Amino acid sequence: MPLDAIANIATAGLLTGLVYGLSALGLSAIFGVTRIVNFAHGELMVIGMYGALLLFQHFGLAPLWAIPIVGAALFAIGYALQAGLVNRLLHAPEHMQFLLMAALAIMLVALCLMAFGPNAQNVTLESAYDSVEIGVLILDAHRVYAGIAAIAVAGLLFVFFRYHPLGKAIRACADNLTGAAVVGLNVKRLFALTFGIGSACIGAAGCIILMLVDVHPYLANTYTLLAFVVVIIGGMGSLSGALLGGLLVGVSEALAGLLLQPSLKSMFSFGLLILVLILRPEGLLGRRS
Amino acid sequence: MIGRLLGEAGTRARIALGLAALVLLAAPAMVDDYLLTVLTQSLFFAYLGQSWNVMMGFAGLLSLGHAMFVGLGAYVAGALFVHFGLPPVIGLFPAMALAALVGAAIGFLGFRFSIQGVYFALLTIAFAEFIRILFDHFTWVGGSSGLFIPVDNRTVNDLVHLRGTPEMFYYLALGLSVAALALSRLLLAGRLGHRWLAIREDQEAAQALGIDVFRAKMAAVVLSAAMTSLGGVFYAFYFNNMFPEQIFNINLSIELLLGPIIGGLGTLIGPILGAFVLTPLSELLSALTERHALIGIKHFVYGLCVVLIVVFLPGGLWPWIARRLGLDRPPGDGT
Structure with missing residues (x-):
């Protein structure tokens, strides 16, 4: 196997991994x-x-330019979900919350099926066959744009959480819920805001990944599991961990697809997930609680 | 034995149980082929729900990968029959043994490394997906193009080879579900059941009381896995085909736990009631929307049911109904 082919595939995996990371x-x-x-x-x-x-x-809007609109729509959906439904179950047992989300997931897939049908659809852009050359690397232009867009959105999110007063308030909730409530933060509203922001981020990742893959309703399960793999590898709740996990999974999937049969590559991710759960359940960058 | 099974059930509960048993026993004589299929599938999902309930309802261990046990049971018994002609009545033992072994492996890893709550649920998903992809590439059992059990003359009932009429499969499913009910009842009344409930309510307190938490949890996983795989054997010979993409799918894992959730988690009757609500409901929906071909409607309503139950009736339907009909024990009767 020539070395530059491996470098090419690894870089492509790295770029896809950035999108995985953003979604995670x-x-x-x-x-x-x-x-x-x-x-x-x-x-x-x-x-x-x-x-x-x-x-x-x-x-005729290209997926990358759709990010602000889709992001805003997903923000609204996420905000409404948390404010209207999930907030009612904040003190319910963990498995009840989990089941609520699983049930919502089933409903959303069913809605997509009813609205768009089961067939795969895609966007066909003229730039689909463009490529970018960097040294020995020859990359799909779309993949490069996708990686850059993912970094840009993730960067925005980091800046928001670090410097914006609301971002700081949300971080306060994450650090110490009782303390946050005591100093007068409206925890439920901040939760809804967080769910909205998280959903917007997921929506942006959806726009970006549409440049690389076809969409069909059954994709949802795959992406849920993939995001869990990424987040658990990086550490649940750690933002930089999610990006790192995304890169690791993107590259390892790309390389596994090269060395093994492509259909075996997600087995690799699940094996990785089992290992991380057993050896370091708080993830690579997570905090021990 | 029957006295022990009925235990403290009140008179009204005994009468209700007797009536239900009578209706279920007589059903095949009264319904047409289509309804019999619906009833058989309801009983099948009731049984799977009962098996899942042992883990989650009794011991508080959330599994979202139970489809893997269904699949393992179906594939082991199916492959042994197709390749070696081994009748399923013998094949079910290696099937249950393998499922129990995989359950034990998951339990061992999960409990030794104290993977809890949602993380444990994710571990079960990861195992199920891992096994699904494995079977997708396992050409000896057909890989992704599936394994088929030859369909032959179905006029004579042959319990050894599980070949026979729809009525035979109905009574088989009924038998499985009744056996699971009896087993659950005996377990809950016994020491192991009490240990499970203690662990479910407060694991640390249970440990402080001297309960061997690891062993009790392992027992729950192994038992639940073996029971579920027996359902898988039924699946293989009832449907006569299996595909990794379907039988190991996370959707099956979720579908089989909806019954217990809607019926009442941790209750004895809940999983049966839930299955008898959901399966006919889905059939009704498919019949109603046949002309419009709304493929997602069944799952949409399933999801809606769960959301409504989780938000408004977290205990499930059965405790609510039992209270209204006076089928639960009257409060303060001291037993």
């Missing part, structure tokens, strides 16, 4: 603050993909 960022932010495991993650992502697809079909 949404899952991780929601879990880190609300302690809710968003089992409807992949479903929200698929809704984001369909949003971008509709904007492309009806207005």
